[in-house]
Amino acid sequence: MRLDINPPGDTARTGRVDWDEGEQRRVPDRRQTAPRRRATATVEVSVEVTDAGRWLASCPVELTLLHVHRAAKTPARDLERRWSLTGAEHTLTDVPLGDHLAIVRIESHRPYATMIAVRGRQEHITLRPPLIPVERTGQSEELLRPGESHPFVASVRTFLRHFGYLREGCDCRHSEICSHVAGALVRFQRAFSLRANGALTIDALRLMHLPRCAVPDITTDDDTQPENRVVASGFGEAVSGPGGTSEEDPIVFSDNHWDDVTLTYRQLDGTSDVTNEWSEIRSAMQAWADVSPLSFTRTTGTPSHLEFDFRAPSEDDYPFDKGGSKDYNTYARGFFPTNGLIEFDDHEDWSDLSIEATAAHEIGHAIGLRHSSVKNSTMYAYYHDSWDTPKEVDIRGVKSLYAPVVRRDGQFIAYPLWAVSVTGGTDTVTIDLGRPRNFLAWGIITVLDAKIDLDRDNMCFVDVFEVDGTRTGWRAAGGDHFGSPSSPANPHQSAYTGYGRTVMFRLVAGHVADLEVGGYALVLVLDEGVD
Known part of the structure; x- marks a missing residue:
C-alpha cells in the first residue's frame, strides 16, 4: 500500500502511535513502575592470585569480575567490578552470586582470564595466571594469540558462531584460536572499532560478555545477496561484515521492509516486573514514527505487522540465555520484515532496565534495520539507555527504507x-x-x-x-x-x-x-x- 501525503510545504510528514485512553507520551519514571525492588544476593569471597613461587604477594594485581550469568530477576546493574590488589590473599565484599569472568592483569605480563562460579558461602578462590612476559607493544592486552589454546575458547567460538562471525564447519580443536577463529575475531573487532589483530584481547572478550541484542550481527544464509557476500579476513577465512557486507559499513539495512507505512501491532504477554511496559513500548514506536512516515496502530486480531511478547524460561523454544551465560548475554530480539515478532527475555528484571530503549532497538529490526557499529546509536548491538532515541545513522537507515x-x-x-x-x-x-x-x-x-x-x-x-x-x-x-x-x-x-x-x-x-x-x-x- 502506498501512502499519499500533502503537497510541498506541508510539514506533517511523520507518523504516530495510537495511545490507550488517558495515556500520553512521556519519559517513564521507573521509580514508580516497579512494584518492588529486588536485591542482588551477594557474598564475601577470599581470592588468592599466585604462581608457584608466590612472588605475586608483593606485586600489584588488577582483578576485574564480569557478572555473566545471573539468577532470574536479578538486577542487571553492577555487571562489572574492578579491584586493585596487593598481598597474597584478598577479601572481596558484595560479590553477586552467579558465574563471573575473572580477568587478571599484572604489569609487564600478558593478561589472564578464566571463569569462576560464586555459589552461596564462598570460602576461597585461587587464580594461577601463567605469567607470560610481554614481548612487544600491544601484547599487554592480548589474552590469547592465533595458534594458542585455552578451554574458554570454546565459549568464544559459540559467541562468534551465534552472532554470525564464524561459519559452521570448522573442525579445528575447540580450545584453539585457529585461523578460522582468528579471522572471525578480526571481523568482530573491526565491526566494533577494536584493534583488529585476530588475537583474543581483553576488550574483545569483555564486549562478548556485555548485555546485547540477540539478533546476529551477520547474516550468511544466502551468499547471492549483496548484503551477505563475504570478504577475505587475511587469516584464511571468509567472513562477513555488519549485516553481511564489508567492514566499512556504519549501518546496513536488510532487503526486507514492509510495503505498508501504516503498521499494526499486537500485545501478547507482558511482564510482572513493571506496570507500564506497554506505555514504554508505545513510546519506543513513537520515537521511530517521529523520524519516518511510519505509524503504528494497535490491533487485537491477526494478522498484525508487529507482535510484542515477554518470554518466560519455562516456555517452549525459549530464545534467550536465562540471565546471561559464559557464551553471551542477551536481553531481547526482533525479527526482520515480514515476520515482525519482538521478544523480551522475562528472565531479566525489567524494573532495572529500560524497556523503552530495548523496544526501540528491536523495533528497528522489525522495520528492517540491521545492527550499527556506531556507538550510542539506536541500532548499536550492545545495550545502553540512549537506545530509545534514533540518532543520525538510524534516521538515515529508516528514511532510506521508507x-x-x-x-x-x-x-x-x-x-x-x-x-x-x-x-x-x-x-x-x-x-x-x-x-x-x-x-x-x-x-x-x-x-x-x-x-x-x-x-x-x-x-x-x-x-x-x-x-x-x-x-x-x-x-x-x-x-x-x-x-x-x-x-x-x-x-x-x-x-x-x-x-x-x-x-x-x-x-x-x-x-x-x-x-x-x-x-x-x-x-x-x-x-x-x-x-
Whole structure:
C-alpha cells in the first residue's frame, strides 16, 4: 500500500502511535513502575592470585569480575567490578552470586582470564595466571594469540558462531584460536572499532560478555545477496561484515521492509516486573514514527505487522540465555520484515532496565534495520539507555527504507528536500508518476556551512536511490563516510534515465552539526503521458 501525503510545504510528514485512553507520551519514571525492588544476593569471597613461587604477594594485581550469568530477576546493574590488589590473599565484599569472568592483569605480563562460579558461602578462590612476559607493544592486552589454546575458547567460538562471525564447519580443536577463529575475531573487532589483530584481547572478550541484542550481527544464509557476500579476513577465512557486507559499513539495512507505512501491532504477554511496559513500548514506536512516515496502530486480531511478547524460561523454544551465560548475554530480539515478532527475555528484571530503549532497538529490526557499529546509536548491538532515541545513522537507515510517497502529474515535477540536523541529515521522497513512464530524474542541492570551512566532514549528495523499489546502483564506497553497496551511507546514481512508475530520491548531509543542505528532486517525463 502506498501512502499519499500533502503537497510541498506541508510539514506533517511523520507518523504516530495510537495511545490507550488517558495515556500520553512521556519519559517513564521507573521509580514508580516497579512494584518492588529486588536485591542482588551477594557474598564475601577470599581470592588468592599466585604462581608457584608466590612472588605475586608483593606485586600489584588488577582483578576485574564480569557478572555473566545471573539468577532470574536479578538486577542487571553492577555487571562489572574492578579491584586493585596487593598481598597474597584478598577479601572481596558484595560479590553477586552467579558465574563471573575473572580477568587478571599484572604489569609487564600478558593478561589472564578464566571463569569462576560464586555459589552461596564462598570460602576461597585461587587464580594461577601463567605469567607470560610481554614481548612487544600491544601484547599487554592480548589474552590469547592465533595458534594458542585455552578451554574458554570454546565459549568464544559459540559467541562468534551465534552472532554470525564464524561459519559452521570448522573442525579445528575447540580450545584453539585457529585461523578460522582468528579471522572471525578480526571481523568482530573491526565491526566494533577494536584493534583488529585476530588475537583474543581483553576488550574483545569483555564486549562478548556485555548485555546485547540477540539478533546476529551477520547474516550468511544466502551468499547471492549483496548484503551477505563475504570478504577475505587475511587469516584464511571468509567472513562477513555488519549485516553481511564489508567492514566499512556504519549501518546496513536488510532487503526486507514492509510495503505498508501504516503498521499494526499486537500485545501478547507482558511482564510482572513493571506496570507500564506497554506505555514504554508505545513510546519506543513513537520515537521511530517521529523520524519516518511510519505509524503504528494497535490491533487485537491477526494478522498484525508487529507482535510484542515477554518470554518466560519455562516456555517452549525459549530464545534467550536465562540471565546471561559464559557464551553471551542477551536481553531481547526482533525479527526482520515480514515476520515482525519482538521478544523480551522475562528472565531479566525489567524494573532495572529500560524497556523503552530495548523496544526501540528491536523495533528497528522489525522495520528492517540491521545492527550499527556506531556507538550510542539506536541500532548499536550492545545495550545502553540512549537506545530509545534514533540518532543520525538510524534516521538515515529508516528514511532510506521508507520514503513518503507523493503523486504528481505533468511533464516536469519538482519536489523540495531538506537535510538538516532535526531530520538526521537525511530527507527522502518517492514520486509516483501514476503509471510506468519514460523519464529523466536528477537532483540539485544548495549547501549552508555554518563554520564556512567546507571540510571533509561536510559530505553531501542527492541521488536517485530506487526506481520501482529497485536500487539504481551505488556510485561511491569506502573511506570515512561510505560503505558497501547495501549501506545507506553510499551515494547511488545522481541522475537516472529509464522507465518506471515510482522514483525515490534521497538527500544526505554528513556532520549536520554545522551543515544544512536543501535541494530539489526533479523528474522530466519523456513520453506523451497518455494513459
